[in-house]
Amino acid sequence: QVQLVESGGGLVQAGGSLRLSCVASGRTSLGYNMGWFRQAPGKEREFVATIIWSGGSTYYADSVKGRFTISRDNAKNTLYLQMNSLKPEDTAVYYCAAEQAWRGGRYYLARSYDYWGQGTQVTVSS
Numbered sequence: 001q002v003q004l005v006e007s008g009g010g011l012v013q014a015g016g017s018l019r020l021s022c023v024a025s026g027r028t029s030l031g032y033n034m035g036w037f038r039q040a041p042g043k044e045r046e047f048v049a050t051i052i053w054s055g056g057s058t059y060y061a062d063s064v065k066g067r068f069t070i071s072r073d074n075a076k077n078t079l080y081l082q083m084n085s086l087k088p089e090d091t092a093v094y095y096c097a098a099e100q101a102w103r104g105g106r107y108y109l110a111r112s113y114d115y116w117g118q119g120t121q122v123t124v125s126s
Contacts, residue, residue, distance in 0.1 A: 002026040002115045004096045009120030016086050016124070022079040022096030022117055031101035034072055034079045037110055038092035038122075045095070047108040049081065053101035059108070064090075086124045093119040 008020040020036070035050035049060045049070040058070050069082040079096055097113035099105055105112030 002028060002032065002098050004098060004115055004117035006094065006096045006117045006120040009094060009122045011123045011125065012086055014086060014088055014124055014126050017082070017084045018086065018122060020081040020083065020094055020096075020120060020122075022081075024077040024079070024098065028077045032098040033101050033107060034070075035097045035099070035107060035113060036070060036079075036081045037095045037097055038090075039095070039119075040092040043092075045110050047110070048094070050107040051079070052107070061108075083122070086122075088124045088126045091122060091124050093121050095119045 003025045004022055006020060006022045008018060010018060012018055031053040033050060033052050036048040037045050038048050039045040047061050048064055049068055051058050051070045051072050067085045071080045096117040098115040099113045
């Protein structure tokens with residue numbers, strides 16, 4: 001089992017920045033692909049970014065490419081999402097997720113992930 005706890009959300013003006021963190025605890029000795037998803041009111045949960053355990057490759061949704069950066073510090077069991085040039089349409093609850101690396105699922109699908117955090121609210125005002 002792995003427990004994930006996000007932090008760093010808040011209210012920011014359009015054009016501003018936030019950095020989200022996700023601390024993992026539990027069986028962190030195993031390899032996990034880590035991702036960020038978000039869900040706005042009335043919408044489905046959508047893929048934002050992921051970082052692969054083996055090799056550290058990163059992938060982004062087109063809507064955030066060039067503005068968001070995903071990274072991880074394995075020594076601290078922490079995942080980050082640096083969000084720059086925020087837009088009102090980025091407003092959502094942001095979730096951290098972990099997939100056991102051996103499963104190799106489609107990284108952009110929420111159902112590929114085994115563990116989820118409780119989410120942190122990001123609100124971008126215009």
